[in-house]
Amino acid sequence: MKENIKTTAVIMxxxxxxxxxxxxxxxxxxxxxxxxxxxxxxxxxxxxxLLPVVEKEDIYIVTNAMYISLVKEQIPDIPEENxxxxxxARNTAPCIALAGAVISRKYDDAVMLVLPSDHLIxxxxxxxxxxxxxxxxxxxxxxxVTIGIxxxxxxxxxxxxxxxxxxxSVTEDAYKVERFVEKPNLETAKEYLASGKYLWNSGMxxxxxxxxxxxxxxLMPDIYEGALKIKESxxxxxxxxxxxxxxxxFRSESIDFGVMxxxxxxxxISGSFGWxxxxxxLAVERINEVDSNRNYIEGDVISINSKRTTIxxxxxxxxAVGLEDLIIVDTDDAVLVCSKNNTQDVKKVIEExxxxxxxxxx
Amino acid sequence: MKENIKTTAVIMxxxxxxxxxxxxxxxxxxxxxxxxxxxxxxxxxxxxxLLPVVEKEDIYIVTNAMYISLVKEQIPDIPEENxxxxxxARNTAPCIALAGAVISRKYDDAVMLVLPSDHLIxxxxxxxxxxxxxxxxxxxxxxxVTIGIxxxxxxxxxxxxxxxxxxxSVTEDAYKVERFVEKPNLETAKEYLASGKYLWNSGMxxxxxxxxxxxxxxLMPDIYEGALKIKESxxxxxxxxxxxxxxxxFRSESIDFGVMxxxxxxxxISGSFGWxxxxxxLAVERINEVDSNRNYIEGDVISINSKRTTIxxxxxxxxAVGLEDLIIVDTDDAVLVCSKNNTQDVKKVIEExxxxxxxxxx
Numbered sequence: 001m002k003e004n005i006k007t008t009a010v011i012m013x014x015x016x017x018x019x020x021x022x023x024x025x026x027x028x029x030x031x032x033x034x035x036x037x038x039x040x041x042x043x044x045x046x047x048x049x050l051l052p053v054v055e056k057e058d059i060y061i062v063t064n065a066m067y068i069s070l071v072k073e074q075i076p077d078i079p080e081e082n083x084x085x086x087x088x089a090r091n092t093a094p095c096i097a098l099a100g101a102v103i104s105r106k107y108d109d110a111v112m113l114v115l116p117s118d119h120l121i122x123x124x125x126x127x128x129x130x131x132x133x134x135x136x137x138x139x140x141x142x143x144x145v146t147i148g149i150x151x152x153x154x155x156x157x158x159x160x161x162x163x164x165x166x167x168x169s170v171t172e173d174a175y176k177v178e179r180f181v182e183k184p185n186l187e188t189a190k191e192y193l194a195s196g197k198y199l200w201n202s203g204m205x206x207x208x209x210x211x212x213x214x215x216x217x218x219l220m221p222d223i224y225e226g227a228l229k230i231k232e233s234x235x236x237x238x239x240x241x242x243x244x245x246x247x248x249x250f251r252s253e254s255i256d257f258g259v260m261x262x263x264x265x266x267x268x269i270s271g272s273f274g275w276x277x278x279x280x281x282l283a284v285e286r287i288n289e290v291d292s293n294r295n296y297i298e299g300d301v302i303s304i305n306s307k308r309t310t311i312x313x314x315x316x317x318x319x320a321v322g323l324e325d326l327i328i329v330d331t332d333d334a335v336l337v338c339s340k341n342n343t344q345d346v347k348k349v350i351e352e353x354x355x356x357x358x359x360x361x362x
Numbered sequence: 363m364k365e366n367i368k369t370t371a372v373i374m375x376x377x378x379x380x381x382x383x384x385x386x387x388x389x390x391x392x393x394x395x396x397x398x399x400x401x402x403x404x405x406x407x408x409x410x411x412l413l414p415v416v417e418k419e420d421i422y423i424v425t426n427a428m429y430i431s432l433v434k435e436q437i438p439d440i441p442e443e444n445x446x447x448x449x450x451a452r453n454t455a456p457c458i459a460l461a462g463a464v465i466s467r468k469y470d471d472a473v474m475l476v477l478p479s480d481h482l483i484x485x486x487x488x489x490x491x492x493x494x495x496x497x498x499x500x501x502x503x504x505x506x507v508t509i510g511i512x513x514x515x516x517x518x519x520x521x522x523x524x525x526x527x528x529x530x531s532v533t534e535d536a537y538k539v540e541r542f543v544e545k546p547n548l549e550t551a552k553e554y555l556a557s558g559k560y561l562w563n564s565g566m567x568x569x570x571x572x573x574x575x576x577x578x579x580x581l582m583p584d585i586y587e588g589a590l591k592i593k594e595s596x597x598x599x600x601x602x603x604x605x606x607x608x609x610x611x612f613r614s615e616s617i618d619f620g621v622m623x624x625x626x627x628x629x630x631i632s633g634s635f636g637w638x639x640x641x642x643x644l645a646v647e648r649i650n651e652v653d654s655n656r657n658y659i660e661g662d663v664i665s666i667n668s669k670r671t672t673i674x675x676x677x678x679x680x681x682a683v684g685l686e687d688l689i690i691v692d693t694d695d696a697v698l699v700c701s702k703n704n705t706q707d708v709k710k711v712i713e714e715x716x717x718x719x720x721x722x723x724x
Contacts, residue, residue, distance in 0.1 A: 022681070304710045317696040317723060319384070319711040322704025326685075334679040335692060337699055342684025348666045349681040361679060 005208070006110040007135055009054045010099040013043055013063040013071065013117035014086055018347050019280040022334040023312065026362050031118040032070045035284055037298060041074055042278065043117040049124045053131050054113065060084060060103065061117070062095045087244045092203075093258040094250035097216050097223050098243070101231035104209045111135050112212065114205040114255075120287050122274025130271040134206035137174040137267050142214065145174065145206040146260065148199025148268040149275045154189035157279065159201040159256065161268050162192075168267050177266040180256060199270050201256070202277070215263050223250055223258075280343045281327045281336075284310050299330070308340075334361055367570070368472045369497055371416045372461040375405055375425040375433065375479035376448055380709050381642040384696040385674065388724050393480040394432045397646055399660060403436055404640070405479045411486045415493050416475065422446060422465065423479070424457045449606045454565075455620040456612035459578050459585050460605070463593035466571045473497050474574065476567040476617075482649050484636025492633040496568035499536040499629050504576065507536065507568040508622065510561025510630040511637045516551035519641065521563040521618065523630050524554075530629050539628040542618060561632050563618070564639070577625050585612055585620075642705045643689045643698075646672050661692070670702075696723055 017030025024030045031043040040048070047059060059078050061071050065085040072083065084098055096114055103110055113131065121127045134145045148161045160181045168174035180201060184192060192198035205212075217224040226246035233242035260266060276287055285296040285308075295306055299313020306323040314330035327343065329336040338346060353361050379392025386392045393405040402410070409421060421440050423433050427447040434445065446460055458476055465472055475493065483489045496507045510523045521544055525537035542563060546554060554560035567574075579586040588608035595604035622628060638649055647658040647670075657668055661675020668685040676692035689705065691698040700708060715723050 022679075302711050302714050304707045304714075305704060316694070317384075317715075317720075319696065319698050319700075319708075321698065321707045321711060322701035323688075323699060324701070326699070328699055330697065332678070334681065335697060336681050336683065337685060337688070337690055338681075339684035339686070342667060345666045345683045346681075349664050349683060352664050352666075353679075358679075 005139060006058060006107055007054050007113065008058040008060065008103050008107070008110045008209075009050050009113040009115060010096065010103075011043065011046055011059065011061045011115050011117045012092060012095055013061050013067065014089060014095065015116075015118060017118060018350050019343070021346055021350055022329055022331045022336050022361070026359075027066065028070070029067070029118075030278070032067070032074060035278060036120075036288055042120070043071070044074055045120065046115060046117050047075055047078070049121060049127060050113070050115070052128045053135065057082070058110075060099050062086060062099050063117075064089060085243070087247050089252070090247065090250045091252045092255040093216070093220060093253035094223055094226075094247060096205075096212065096255050097220075097227040097250075098230060098247065100209050100213045100216070101227040102234055104213060105231050105234040107209070109208055109210045111138050112207055112209050114207075116203050116277075118278060119202070120274075120276045120278050120283075122276070122287075124273070126273035127271065130269055130273060131206070133171050133173050134269050136170045137168045137269065138206045138208055138211070140168060140170050142211045142265050143168065143174075143207065144211060144215065144260070144263055144266045146177065146266065146268050147202055147204040147206070147271045149202045150270045150272045151193055151198065151200050154186060154193050155200065156183055156186055156189050158277075159183055160189075160192050160198040161201050162198050163268050164197075171269075174267040174269050177260075177268050180261050199268060200275075202271070202275060203256075204271075205255070205260075211265075212259070215259050219262050220253065220258050223253070226250055280346070281310060281329065281338065282340060282343055284312065284327075310340075367501060368420060368469055369416050369475065370420040370422065370465050370469070370472045370571075371412050371475040371477060372458065372465075373405065373408055373421065373423045373477050373479045374454060374457055375423050375429065376451060376457065377478075377480060379480060380712050381705070383708055383712055384693045384698050384723070385691055388721075389428065390432070391429070391480075392640070394429070394436060397640060398482075398650055404482070405433070406436055407482065408477060408479050409437055409440070411483060411489060412475070412477070414490045415497065419444070420472075422461050424448060424461050425479075426451065447605070449609050451614070452609065452612045453614045454617040455578070455582060455615040456585055456588075456609060458567075458574065458617050459582075459589040459612075460592060460609065462571050462575050462578070463589040464596055466575060467593050467596040469571070471570055471572045473500050474569055474571050476569075478565050478639075480640060481564070482636075482638045482640050482645075484638070484649075486635070488635035489633065492631055492635060493568070495533050495535050496631050498532045499530045499631065500568045500570055500573070502530060502532050504573045504627050505530065505536075505569065506573060506577065506622070506625055506628045508539065508628065508630050509564055509566040509568070509633045511564045512632045512634045513555055513560065513562050516548060516555050517562065518545055518548055518551050520639075521545055522551075522554050522560040523563050524560050525630050526559075533631075536629040536631045539622075539630050542623050561630060562637075564633070564637060565618075566633075567617070567622075573627075574621070577621050581624050582615065582620050585615070588612055642708070643672060643691065643700065644702060644705055646674065646689075 017024040060082045062084045162178040163175035166176040233239045294308045296310045303320040306320045309323045309326045311328045325340040327338045379386040422444045424446045524540040528538040530536040595601045656670045658672045665682040668682045671685045673690045687702040689700045
C-alpha cells in the first residue's frame with residue numbers, strides 16, 4: 001500500500017528575486033533567468049532534475065498570476081492544470097496549502113516534494129538519492145521531512161536546523177529535528193558549525209499530502225478552511241473564482257513559522273549535493289567556470305587586466321579595463337556596475353527607481 | 363604699418379583622440395565631443411574663446427577630409443573656404459604650411475595663431491591677455507612665439523620649454539627660448555619645476571605668416587615647395603587637386619621638431635589661464651564640478667555609496683553601487699568600465715577591436 005503512493009512535486013515559483021536586478025525585474029524574476037552558460041533557466045533546471053523521481057503530470061508549479069505565461073513558455077510539457085496561479089503574494093504556507101488542496105483532490109494521498117524554483121544543484125545524482133531517502137521517510141506515519149544542507153562555512157544569511165540523535169525507523173540518515181533557528185550572527189554560526197548538529201535550512205520539504213494538511217488543520221485552521229473550499233472547487237467552473245477569493249483572504253505566513261517550528265515528527269536528511277541558493281550576483285562566479293584571472297565573462301566583452309570580475313554582457317560591447325572585484329551586468333535599458341562588497345545595496349537602486357516612479361525599470 | 367596687420371587663427375583639428383573611446387571614434391574624435399556639462403564641444407569652445415582677438419572670417423580650421431562635415435555642422439559661421447581638408451595625416455608641420463600658404467594668398471602678411479582644437483581653458487580673460495602679448499611679440503621682426511604653460515606639478519607626459527633671461531623688446535613677459543625638451547622622467551620633471559626655468563609646451567604658437575614661411579623655407583624646403591604650389595592654386599579650380607597631391611607628398615613632421623627645435627628668434631610667453639589638455643578620461647573630473655563624494659556624474663545615473671567615480675551616461679540607466687575610482691562611459695554600442703589607474707590601457711581595447719576587425723566600434 002505504502003509502496004504504491006505517488007510522488008508529486010510542488011515547485012514554488014512566486015518569488016521576485018530583486019537581487020538579480022537589472023536582469024531580474026518584477027515582470028521577469030530570477031527563477032525565469034538563465035544564470036549559467038548553458039542557457040537553461042533556474043526553473044527549467046529545477047523541473048529537469050526532478051524527472052528521475054516525479055512524472056511530469058505530477059509536477060505542480062505555484063506562481064504569481066502574472067508569471068503564468070512565463071511558466072507555460074519555459075515549461076511547456078507539464079499539464080496546464082498543474083500550473084497554479086496565486087492572485088497575490090502570501091508567502092509559503094498558503095502556497096503549500098493551495099497545492100495540497102489541489103493534489104488531495106486528484107489523489108487519495110501522495111508524497112509531496114516542496115521545492116524552491118530558483119536554487120542550483122551541482123550533483124544531481126546525490127540530490128536524487130537524498131530525495132529518495134526523504135520520500136521513504138515521509139511515507140512513514142505523519143513524518144514531515146526537511147532537507148538540510150551540510151554547511152561548508154558559517155553563513156549568517158540562512159536559517160539553521162538543529163537535529164538530535166534519534167533517527168527514523170526507515171533510514172538512519174533521517175534525524176529527528178530538535179528546532180529550527182533563525183539566521184544567526186557570525187559567532188553563533190561558527191558555534192553551529194563546530195557542534196556538528198546544525199544544517200542549513202534549504203526550504204526543501206517532503207511529506208505526504210495527508211500529513212501536511214493535517215498539520216495545517218491543527219496549526220493554521222483559518223488557512224485550512226480556505227484550502228478546503230479551494231479543494232471542493234477543483235474541476236468546477238468556480239475554481240478560478242474560489243481560488244482568487246480564498247487566496248486573497250489568506251494571511252501571509254511562512255511554512256517554517258506556521259508549521260515547521262511547531263509541529264511534531266519532523267525529520268531532517270542532510271544533503272551534500274552542491275546546493276547553491278544563488279542569492280545574489282556573487283553566486284554567478286560560484287556556479288560557473290571562471291578564467292585564469294578568476295573572471296566570469298559572458299557576452300561581448302573585452303577585458304584588459306581585469307581580475308575577479310563578473311561580467312554579464314548584453315547586446316553591446318562591454319570593455320573592462322583594470323577592474324578588480326566588480327560585477328557588471330548589461331541589459332537593454334540599464335547597466336549595473338557594483339562592487340562585490342556591496343551587492344546587498346542593489347536593492348537600494350530598486351528603491352530609488354520606485355521612488356522615482358520608474359516602474360518600467362523595476 | 364605693423365599695427366594694421368591682421369590677426370588670423372589656425373585651429374588644428376585633425377586628431378583622433380583615441381583616449382576618449384568609446385565616446386570618441388575614428389569618425390568622431392575628441393575635438394568634436396562635449397566633455398563638459400554645458401554641451402559645447404571642444405572645438406566650439408576653442409573658436410568661441412578666440413573671438414575677442416580674431417574675426418570669424420580670419421579663423422581657419424585644418425582637419426582631416428573625413429571631418430569636414432563635422433566642422434561645418436559644429437562651426438557653421440566661419441567661411442567655408444576657411445575649412446581646409448587634409449587628405450591624410452601628416453602631423454603639424456604640413457598642416458601649418460598648408461594654412462600659411464592659404465593665408466599668405468589672402469593677406470600680404472598677417473599674424474597667425476596656431477592652436478590645438480581639443481584643449482580647455484578655464485580663465486579665458488587671462489588667455490586673451492596672454493594671446494595679445496604674444497601677438498605683439500610676433501609682430502616684431504621674425505619672432506616665433508610659443509605659449510608656455512606655467513607648470514603646477516612635475517608632469518611627465520608633456521614636453522618642456524627652457525627659457526633664458528633675455529626678454530623681447532616689446533614685452534618683458536616674452537622670454538627668449540633656450541631649447542625645447544622632450545617628455546622628461548619624473549626626477550627630471552621635478553628638477554625642471556624647481557629651476558623655475560621650464561614651461562610646459564602647450565602646442566600653441568603665434569607668429570607672422572611671413573616668419574613661419576621663411577623658417578619652413580629654410581628648415582624644411584621640401585615642404586615649403588609643396589606649400590608654394592598649394593598657394594598658387596588657391597582660388598583656382600585646381601585647388602582641391604593640387605592640395606590633395608602636394609599634401610600626400612609631404613612627409614610626416616611635427617612643427618616642434620621641424621622648426622621650433624632649430625629656429626632662432628623664438629620667444630615664450632608663460633600662460634596661467636587654467637589650461638588643460640584633456641588628455642584622457644581622468645580630465646573629466648578636473649574640468650567639471652564634482653559632487654560631495656567627488657563623483658562626476660552626467661546622464662541617467664543612480665549612484666549608491668560610490669566615491670571618486672566619473673560616470674558619463676548615455677541613453678540607458680547606469681547604476682553604480684559601492685564603486686571607487688572608476689570611470690564609466692556609456693554609448694549606444696559600447697560601455698567602458700575602467701579603473702582610474704589604467705586609463706592608458708583604453709587604447710588596448712581599441713587595438714583588440716582592430717584585431718577583431720570591428721571597425722564600426724573603433
